[in-house]
Amino acid sequence: xxxxxxxxxxxxxxxxxIYNMWQEGxxxxxxxxxxxxxxxxxxxxxNVTGQLHxxxxxxxxxxxxxxxxxxxxxxxxxxxxxxxHAGIATQxxxxxxxxxxxxLSRYDLGREKFLERVWDWKHxxxxxxxxxxxxxxxxxxxxxxxxxxDEGCSKAVREVFxxxxxxxxxxxxxxxxxxxxxxxxxxxxxxxxYVDKPGHLWHIxxxxxxxxxEVVVATTRPETMLGDTGVCVNPNDERYKDIVGKKVILPLxxxxxxxxxxxxxxxxxxxxxxxxxxxxxxxxxxxxxxxxLEVIRVLDDNGKVNELGGKYFGLDRYDARKQIVxxxxxxxxxxKIEDHAHNVGTCYRCHKDVEPIISAxxxxxxxxxxxxxxxxxxxxxxxxxxxxxxxxxxxxxxxIRDWCISRQLWWGHQIPVWYCEDCxxxxxxxxxxxxxxxxxxxxxxxxxxxxxxxxSSALWPFETLGWPDKSEDLDYFYPTDxxxxxxxxxxxxxxxxxxxxxxxxxxxxxHTVLIHGLVRDNQGRKMSKSLGxxxxxxxxxxxxxxxxxxxxxxxxxxxxNDMRFYVERxxxxxxxxxxxxxxxxxxxxxxxxDAKNELPAMDKLEIADKWVLSKLNTLIAxxxxxxxxxxxxxxxxxxxxxxxxxxxxxxxxxxxxxxxSEDADRKQTAIQVLVYVLDQVLRLLHPxxxxxxxxxxxxxxxxxxxxxxxxxxxxxxxxxxxxxxxHMESVMDAIRAIRARRTEMNVxxxxxxxxxxxxxKPQIFAEGEGFLQRLAYADAVTLLDKxxxxxxxxxxxxxxxxxxxxxxGQLVDVAKELARITKELESxxxxxEGLENKLSNEKFVSRAxxxxxxAEREKAQKTRxxxxxxxxxxxxxxxxx
RNA sequence: GGAGGCAUAGCUCAGCUGGUUAGAGCGCAUGCUUCACACGCAUGAGGUCACAGGUUCGAGUCCUGUUGUCUCCACCA
Numbered sequence: 001x002x003x004x005x006x007x008x009x010x011x012x013x014x015x016x017x018i019y020n021m022w023q024e025g026x027x028x029x030x031x032x033x034x035x036x037x038x039x040x041x042x043x044x045x046x047n048v049t050g051q052l053h054x055x056x057x058x059x060x061x062x063x064x065x066x067x068x069x070x071x072x073x074x075x076x077x078x079x080x081x082x083x084x085h086a087g088i089a090t091q092x093x094x095x096x097x098x099x100x101x102x103x104l105s106r107y108d109l110g111r112e113k114f115l116e117r118v119w120d121w122k123h124x125x126x127x128x129x130x131x132x133x134x135x136x137x138x139x140x141x142x143x144x145x146x147x148x149x150d151e152g153c154s155k156a157v158r159e160v161f162x163x164x165x166x167x168x169x170x171x172x173x174x175x176x177x178x179x180x181x182x183x184x185x186x187x188x189x190x191x192x193x194y195v196d197k198p199g200h201l202w203h204i205x206x207x208x209x210x211x212x213x214e215v216v217v218a219t220t221r222p223e224t225m226l227g228d229t230g231v232c233v234n235p236n237d238e239r240y241k242d243i244v245g246k247k248v249i250l251p252l253x254x255x256x257x258x259x260x261x262x263x264x265x266x267x268x269x270x271x272x273x274x275x276x277x278x279x280x281x282x283x284x285x286x287x288x289x290x291x292x293l294e295v296i297r298v299l300d301d302n303g304k305v306n307e308l309g310g311k312y313f314g315l316d317r318y319d320a321r322k323q324i325v326x327x328x329x330x331x332x333x334x335x336k337i338e339d340h341a342h343n344v345g346t347c348y349r350c351h352k353d354v355e356p357i358i359s360a361x362x363x364x365x366x367x368x369x370x371x372x373x374x375x376x377x378x379x380x381x382x383x384x385x386x387x388x389x390x391x392x393x394x395x396x397x398x399x400i401r402d403w404c405i406s407r408q409l410w411w412g413h414q415i416p417v418w419y420c421e422d423c424x425x426x427x428x429x430x431x432x433x434x435x436x437x438x439x440x441x442x443x444x445x446x447x448x449x450x451x452x453x454x455x456s457s458a459l460w461p462f463e464t465l466g467w468p469d470k471s472e473d474l475d476y477f478y479p480t481d482x483x484x485x486x487x488x489x490x491x492x493x494x495x496x497x498x499x500x501x502x503x504x505x506x507x508x509x510x511h512t513v514l515i516h517g518l519v520r521d522n523q524g525r526k527m528s529k530s531l532g533x534x535x536x537x538x539x540x541x542x543x544x545x546x547x548x549x550x551x552x553x554x555x556x557x558x559x560x561n562d563m564r565f566y567v568e569r570x571x572x573x574x575x576x577x578x579x580x581x582x583x584x585x586x587x588x589x590x591x592x593x594d595a596k597n598e599l600p601a602m603d604k605l606e607i608a609d610k611w612v613l614s615k616l617n618t619l620i621a622x623x624x625x626x627x628x629x630x631x632x633x634x635x636x637x638x639x640x641x642x643x644x645x646x647x648x649x650x651x652x653x654x655x656x657x658x659x660x661s662e663d664a665d666r667k668q669t670a671i672q673v674l675v676y677v678l679d680q681v682l683r684l685l686h687p688x689x690x691x692x693x694x695x696x697x698x699x700x701x702x703x704x705x706x707x708x709x710x711x712x713x714x715x716x717x718x719x720x721x722x723x724x725x726x727h728m729e730s731v732m733d734a735i736r737a738i739r740a741r742r743t744e745m746n747v748x749x750x751x752x753x754x755x756x757x758x759x760x761k762p763q764i765f766a767e768g769e770g771f772l773q774r775l776a777y778a779d780a781v782t783l784l785d786k787x788x789x790x791x792x793x794x795x796x797x798x799x800x801x802x803x804x805x806x807x808x809g810q811l812v813d814v815a816k817e818l819a820r821i822t823k824e825l826e827s828x829x830x831x832x833e834g835l836e837n838k839l840s841n842e843k844f845v846s847r848a849x850x851x852x853x854x855a856e857r858e859k860a861q862k863t864r865x866x867x868x869x870x871x872x873x874x875x876x877x878x879x880x881x
Numbered sequence: 882g883g884a885g886g887c888a889u890a891g892c893u894c895a896g897c898u899g900g901u902u903a904g905a906g907c908g909c910a911u912g913c914u915u916c917a918c919a920c921g922c923a924u925g926a927g928g929u930c931a932c933a934g935g936u937u938c939g940a941g942u943c944c945u946g947u948u949g950u951c952u953c954c955a956c957c958a
Contacts, residue, residue, distance in 0.1 A: 007918070194956080201958080219958060232958090266957075274958045283958080343956065388885070395884060395954065487953085517886095522893085524951085556894045556906070561886080562951090566893060568907055575920040586917030631897065637905070652917075660916080736924095743924040749913065774915095831902060844938040852900050852939090859901070 005588065005699075009581035011545025014695045019134060022694075027071075027708050028139045030078035032476040039075035040480040041067055042461050043140060044493070045148060047086035048122055049093050052132035054519035054527060054565060055486060057537040060136045061553040062516060062632065063484045067139055068687035069627050072712040078477055079139060080464045082146035083126060087453040088183055088349050091411040094118045111410050111448075118411050122147075135538060137546050137690045139708070146464045148456040149413065156463035157413045157456050158430060160504060165417075165428045169365045170405075172417075172426070176282040177404055179357040180347040181303025181317070185408040186361055188452060189401060190492050192345040192354050201270060201340035202325065205333045206231060209247035209256050215240070216335050218270030220342055221280075222328070223321040225250065226309045227298040228257060230276035232287055235261035237272050251333040252324065253310065260291040279358040297358055301408075317355065362406040362415060362449070366499075370400040373499045381508040382498060385630050386560045389487060389515050396491045403496075405452045412450030420444050458496035461509035468504075482630075483510045486518060487560060514630050517562035519553075524564055540570050547689035548573035554632045554688060555640070576640060577692050580685075583648050584696045587674045590659050597701045599676050600669045602718075607767050608654040609673045610721035611728035615646050616677050621715040623684050636688050643681055650732065651677070657770045675700060680713045730761065730801040731768035737797050738776040738804060744820075745795070745811055752777050758784040759802035778806075787872065791880060796821070796873045800862055803869055818877050825870040828863055835860040 022028065030038075041063050046056055063079060071077035091106075094117055098104050106114040130145065146153065164170040178187040202222045207214045215231060228250050233240035240259070247256040257276075264287050265274045278288030279297040288295060298309045305312040305320045312320045328334040345354040374397050376382055377390060384390045406415060418427045420436035421443040427433045435442050459467070461483075465474045479501070485494060494513055501509030521527055527534040540549045551573035557563045605613070619642050626635035651674075658670040679700060686693040686707050697707040704710055738755070747753075755778035757765045762783050765772075772778045788794065788805055793812050797804040798821075835856055838844050845853055 005917095008920070194954095217958080221958085264958090270958060276958095281958080283956095342958090391885065392953070399954080491954085518952095558895070561894090564893060566907080569893080571920075572906055575918095578920045579918065582918035582921085584917085589917070626897080629897075633895070634897070637895070641905080648917085649922080656916090740924060743912065746912075749915065749923080827902085834902085838939080841938060847938045848900075855901075 005581075005585045007582070007585075009545075009578045009692060011547065011577070011691060012542070015135075015137070015541075015546055015691045018691050018694050019137065022139065022706065022708055023142075025706060025708075027706060028079075028141050029143055030076050030141055030477075032472050033076050034476075036074065036076040038078060038477050039067070039070040040078045040080070040477045041482055041484065042080045042464055042480050043082060044483075044485045044489075045082040045084035045146075045457065045460065046129050046133075047089055048083045048126045048129070048147075049086055049089050050129045052129060052136075052537055053534060054537055056129075056133070057136060057549060058516055058519050058553050058563075059484060059486070060133055060138050061550045062514065063482075064136070064138050064690070065550075065554065065632055065687040066482060066484070066514075066627075066630075068690060068708065069712070071139070071708065072683065072686065072710060074711070078141055078144075080144050080146065081130070081133070081138070081140035081142060082148070082460070082464060083129065084453065084457055085122075085147065085149040085412065087407055087409050087412040087450060088185065090118060090121070091409050092183070092349070094121050094411075097121070106410065114410055132538060135541055135546060137550065139690070144464070148453070148460075152466070153456055153459070153463050154413060156459050156467055157451065158416055159468040160455075160459060160500065161413075161416055161451070162428055162430050163504070164364060169368065170362060171365065172360060172362050174358055174360050175363070175404070176280070176285045176356045177359050177361050178345060178354045179301070179359065180350065180352060181299075181301065181355050182350045182352040183347060184301055186359065186404055186406060187347060187354060188404050188454075191348045193348050193351075194343045195346050196341055197344045199340055199342050199344070201338040202328075203271065203335035203338070204251065204275075204328060205335055206248040206251065206275070208243065209249050213243075215243065215248060215259070215273045216271045217273045217275040218338075219275055220340060221321070222324050223305070223312075223317055224277040224280045224298070225275060225324065226253060226305065226312065226320075227277045227279045227296045228253075228275045229278060229288065229294040229296055230257050230291065231259045232262050232265045232274045232276050232284075233259060233272060234263065234265040234267045237265070237267045240273065251331060252327055258291075258293075260287070260293070262287050262290060280356055282356055285358065295358060299355060299357060303355055361404050362451075364403040364405055366400040366402055369499045369503055370397045372502045373397055373495065376498065376502055376508050382511060382513060384513045384515060386515065386558075389490060389513070389560065392487070392490055393495060396495060403452075405455050406447075406449040407452055408448075409450050412453065413456060414450050415447040417447045418444040419447065454492055454496060457493055458500040459504070461497055461501060462505050478505065478509075479507045480510045482512045482514055484514045484516065487515045488518065490515070512630070515560045517557075517560055520562055520564050522564050522566055524562075527565075535565055535567070540567070544570040544574040545577060545691070547577050547692050550690075551576065551636065551688060554636050557633050559630060576644065577689065579648060580643055580689075580692060581696070583643070583652060584678060584700070586652060587671070587678055588699060590671050591675070591701070592668070592671070595671065595675065595701050597675050597679050597703070598672065600672045604665070604669045605673070606658075606666070606669065607724050607728050608651065608771070609669065610724035612646065612651040612654075612673065612677055613719045614721040614725045615642065616680055617715055617719045620680070620684065620713045624712070624715075627687075632688075636685075639681065639685050639688070643685070647677060647681065653775055654771055657774050682707060683710055683713050686710075727761070727764045727767070730764055730799070731771055733799045734765070734768075734797075734802055734804055735772060735776040737799050738772075738778070738806065741795055741797055741806070742777065745808065745813075747777075747808070747811060749777055752779040753806045753808060754779045755781045756784050756788060756805040757781060757802050758787065758805070761801055765802060787876070791876045796877065798824070798866060798869045798873060800866060803873070814877060814881050818874070818881060821870060821874050821877060825867065825874060828867050828870060832860060832863040832867060835863065 067077050067079045095106055178192045180187055199220050201218050201220055203216050203218050205214050205216055217231060231248055243259050244261045246259050248259060250257050264283055276284045276287055276293055278285045278293050278295045296308060298306055299317060300306045303317045305315050307313050347354055416428055418433055420439060420441050422441040423439040425436055425438035427437045436444050461480050462478055465478050467474055497509050501507060521533040525533060537549060548570050552569045619638060623635045623638055655670040655674060658666045682693045682697050694707045755772055759765050769781045772781050793807055793809045795806045795808045795812055839856055
């Protein structure tokens with residue numbers, strides 16, 4: 001039954017239809033089923049404001065490939081999707097829209113109305129990224145899609161906050177925190193990016209109060225001097241020994257401040273004398289604590305000088321800097337200005353300079369939590385793939401700092417703490433209180449801040465499965481199996497999930513963390529909006545198909561390493577899809593009406609069939625092993641090679657003689673093996689290229705509803721035909737060698753020639769006669785039992801198992817042939833020499849494994865035979881010349 | 882300052898626990914309207930596996946150092 005199929009595979013005609021078929025079939029959905037083992041992945045939730053980018057494509061491809069593999073292996077595979085509320089990003093987006101469209105700020109609307117707007121926005125656009133993920137072929141259980149601010153997640157967050165609070169692991173404290181005056185919120189340490197920027201070192205004279213002299217301090221931020229409450233020198237610094245304990249006069253402010261001695265001051269840096277601004281520098285703050293220095297905050301939340309800044313009140317920090325420098329100069333206090341490059345913290349969202357500011361914030365005490373997280377990874381309960389990222393993780397955990405979790409935003413989980421206006425007590429509870437739990441006053445007010453977005457994402461693996469309620473899903477699917485993400489958020493997210501999982505569920509949330517690298521542009525730069533070098537995955541899907549994009553993501557790449565994105569590789573993978581399509585088209589064209597997908601009887605199999613089945617068998621074993629070890633790139637390369645090289649370039653060609661012959665029985669055998677191997681290989685490829693494989697599989701004779709739930713192939717002992725495999729390879733060697741000679745001599749394929757074969761394995765070449773005729777342009781094939789007597793006009797080819805003679809008449813250039821054979825002989829001799837050296841090495845023979853030694857011996861023998869044969873040929877040629 | 886990655890063909894990269902004469906894609910060259918496919922077929926050119934030592938019977942693979950390059954963490958007033 002011939003089928004009409006387009007010559008070129010058109011993914012656009014296929015993908016949406018297949019995806020719907022899967023969804024309607026319910027194949028993505030997983031329910032608790034005690035008869036099966038679960039395999040669970042939770043998806044790193046993309047930002048609700050997000051647009052699909054290559055990072056998502058990478059993430060989703062790896063996860064989907066694993067999930068599909070496990071599903072086919074018979075696991076109850078669950079991939080939980082979801083979206084993150086992304087505090088700052090979303091709030092900024094909605095505020096921006098409000099400003100542009102209505103000229104309003106969030107303060108104009110007020111908290112409640114503003115939040116309504118954000119929810120509106122979420123309902124309107126929140127699904128966009130989900131729809132985009134579907135285009136990637138993601139087989140997530142969409143019925144279980146979650147949002148980090150939905151009811152269940154909110155409940156989990158509340159439970160975690162209160163329970164940590166009750167354990168004393170959450171506290172409110174004054175600290176120098178990273179403040180973004182542009183986003184008007186605190187940032188955690190991880191949200192600050194340090195950038196090298198050119199700057200200056202201003203040397204400023206601070207006169208001693210008793211008029212006996214002066215000290216010179218050096219600073220990179222002169223504007224902070226308004227908040228100076230001391231000057232620090234090193235206790236061992238002879239230069240300043242006498243002034244410790246004295247007072248200096250702070251210029252411009254005209255205030256007396258003390259000189260203190262502390263190890264923090266480095267004698268070698270600058271003048272060895274440091275001004276102390278405890279409210280605006282973390283180190284100064286620490287020194288201040290040790291020496292009881294006053295803390296005076298002089299910048300407000302917007303980065304402007306506040307009322308304590310005297311005449312500079314209201315100036316922006318950078319304007320204030322200019323003014324202060326000018327005033328210092330005018331007052332004769334400025335000694336000099338040096339150029340000085342330094343690292344400036346910038347906001348990871350808006351990239352404006354971060355201002356260290358003293359502020360009351362909420363913190364999680366990490367030390368006690370980190371201990372368990374360290375132990376768990378050390379004990380191997382959680383493994384990183386590749387392993388080296390364990391170091392990253394440990395490095396961070398061992399130097400853990402308390403986590404600043406409050407954010408001065410409106411969009412997010414509001415901190416569940418109420419302050420009593422009467423007694424000042426803080427009430428923190430699972431239910432919203434109406435009165436102060438201490439004094440009973442009803443004058444209580446809720447903390448306006450919200451929690452860091454990562455606070456809720458840290459709970460993702462268990463909150464999505466029903467925690468804190470005791471749910472069956474949680475029992476069954478949790479702990480999850482593999483977490484797939486980029487190395488850039490190991491500390492942000494992975495570490496905190498491990499901490500939270502261990503603390504709240506007493507279990508590590510996953511046993512494996514599969515880390516991938518970043519997708520860069522073709523020059524190795526990060527893809528970013530500002531550079532405009534991003535490549536839209538959806539555009540690639542439109543152009544080359546989803547399968548091609550997915551293949552691009554997993555080929556030529558190993559875990560944890562960055563990859564450059566080359567459109568050319570999408571093209572190559574599109575070509576591969578097309579190759580598979582056409583091979584399948586060929587198979588289908590030759591299918592008979594009653595064709596079934598089952599192997600023919602063993603005694604009907606011919607050498608080519610056994611060869612391909614045996615190769616397939618090996619492929620199955622290797623690919624399965626590679627996938628179990630998360631070596632997706634290696635696995636897919638093997639499948640690619642098998643399909644293109646083994647199946648298309650060789651096996652299909654080897655079957656053609658039978659398919660076009662009149663022998664119905666042999667034809668039937670060939671077609672059945674063709675279908676069987678294709679079916680098996682489609683299964684292996686399905687996790688990587690789900691659409692085209694499903695589309696083809698559906699058109700082949702098959703049992704079962706869909707490839708997505710078909711059984712993963714298994715190694716079959718009875719299909720391992722080692723002998724036939726090598727026999728076939730002998731013939732293939734001959735074919736390749738003949739082609740090469742003919743090409744070298746510019747013989748057109750249309751010109752057939754007789755072929756004489758001298759071999760110790762005549763039966764193999766007798767069996768291969770048809771292949772030699774068809775693929776090596778042979779006319780008649782004659783088996784010889786001795787060297788032909790007349791070598792006139794004969795091309796003479798030596799392979800490992802045969803000597804081949806082709807009468808080419810005048811086309812033979814004897815001199816050229818002589819040169820060629822001489823060259824081959826030389827290289828063979830050289831090779832043999834190496835082998836013999838090795839074999840005569842006493843130590844090699846005694847210490848190397850026997851199998852290795854034997855293999856080398858065999859190799860040497862083969863090479864000797866080859867050399868003998870080549871020498872014969874050479875002699876014969878010489879006679880002719 | 883601390884930690885880590887990378888360095889293999891013109892380009893982009895594979896190469897798992899050390900063991901064939903080191904591979905792929907793209908690019909390049911030559912030939913081919915061969916009855917699935919020119920998004921194709923065949924053949925070929927192209928590599929001192931950064932450098933220097935070491936371990937080993939044996940090193941692209943393991944160890945040490947050097948150079949170049951990238952990243953992460955900490956942070957210098």
